[in-house]
Amino acid sequence: AQSVTQLGSHVSVSEGALVLLRCNYSSSVPPYLFWYVQYPNQGLQLLLKYTTGATLVKGINGFEAEFKKSETSFHLTKPSAHMSDAAEYFCAVRAGGYQKVTFGTGTKLQVIP
Amino acid sequence: DAGVIQSPRHEVTEMGQEVTLRCKPISGHDYLFWYRQTMMRGLELLIYFNNNVPIDDSGMPEDRFSAKMPNASFSTLKIQPSEPRDSAVYFCASSLRLTSLDTQYFGPGTRLTVL
Numbered sequence: 170a171q172s173v174t175q176l177g178s179h180v181s182v183s184e185g186a187l188v189l190l191r192c193n194y195s196s197s198v199p200p201y202l203f204w205y206v207q208y209p210n211q212g213l214q215l216l217l218k219y220t221t222g223a224t225l226v227k228g229i230n231g232f233e234a235e236f237k238k239s240e241t242s243f244h245l246t247k248p249s250a251h252m253s254d255a256a257e258y259f260c261a262v263r264a265g266g267y268q269k270v271t272f273g274t275g276t277k278l279q280v281i282p
Numbered sequence: 283d284a285g286v287i288q289s290p291r292h293e294v295t296e297m298g299q300e301v302t303l304r305c306k307p308i309s310g311h312d313y314l315f316w317y318r319q320t321m322m323r324g325l326e327l328l329i330y331f332n333n334n335v336p337i338d339d340s341g342m343p344e345d346r347f348s349a350k351m352p353n354a355s356f357s358t359l360k361i362q363p364s365e366p367r368d369s370a371v372y373f374c375a376s377s378l379r380l381t382s383l384d385t386q387y388f389g390p391g392t393r394l395t396v397l
Contacts, residue, residue: 205388212286212373212388213325259325269338270386274324 171196171264175273183281188232188247190276192260195241202243203261203270204234213259219243230254255280286389288374294395300362303392306355307376315386316349316359317373325373331357364396 176191194200201220205213217228224236230253234245243260260273287306295301307314315330329339334351342349346365351357361368371393375386 210390212375212390213386214388215385218385269327269330271327272325 171200171262171271173260173262173271173273175258175260175276177276178274179277179279181279181281182250184252185249188245188250188254188278190245190258190260190278192234192243192245192273193241194243194260194262196262196264198264201263202234202236203263204228204232204243204245205259205261205272206230207257207259207275209256216245216258250278250280252280252282254278286374286376286387288372288389288392290392291390292393292395294397295364296397297365298363299396300360301364301368301394301396303359303372303374303394305357305359305374305389307357307374308387309355311376311378311387312354313377313386314351314357315375315377316357317375317388318370319373319391320370328359361394364394366396369394369396 172195174193182188203218204216206216207213216232217226219226219236227233232247234243236243257275257277259275261270263270289304312333316328317325318328319325326341328341329349330337331351347361349359371391373388373391375388377386
């Protein structure tokens with residue numbers, strides 16, 4: 170079984186401030202982990218993914234996430250928020266080779282000028 | 283590549299009518315997924331195909347929903363009869379086989395409203 174929990178359905182940050190979106194996972198096998206972003210009226214777009222190897226993963230638009238097995242976490246960060254980062258962010262997990270991906274409930278990021 | 287293409291982008295229908303949503307995956311992708319997104323339930327996987335064969339349809343809510351993939355470049359999701367609770371955004375996604383299994387490319391979605 171696999172699951173994902175995103176802490177906080179809404180997060181607000183000031184422009185230029187640190188962005189931190191939290192994600193904890195549960196998986197019975199070593200997981201593959203993903204962050205997707207959804208802009209209004211659009212489909213989901215992959216930000217970054219962790220499969221194996223380096224635990225700090227860098228993605229597009231300056232985002233990065235760190236896989237912490239001991240904490241079962243995969244939090245998304247960005248040092249300085251930009252207005253264009255306002256969107257909904259989804260954490261997702263896939264248990265090993267099994268193709269089915271489980272998505273979290275999403276976190277809406279608001280960036281305040 | 284044009285990406286995953288979905289049609290229509292918006293659909294408004296009345297309860298009891300048949301609704302057909304269409305999807306064209308990215309050429310060469312062997313996996314196709316149908317998702318439903320609602321405020322209440324978030325993003326749910328309904329069904330996915332591998333090489334046009336349905337692999338897991340455990341997410342299909344009930345018999346009113348059916349999906350087909352007659353060939354590698356086309357899939358449909360049909361709801362018959364439709365009900366107001368089916369109102370949602372339906373996404374189609376596709377992914378490559380083998381090493382790129384992880385990355386799913388999403389279409390823009392079809393916003394369905396059932397009155």
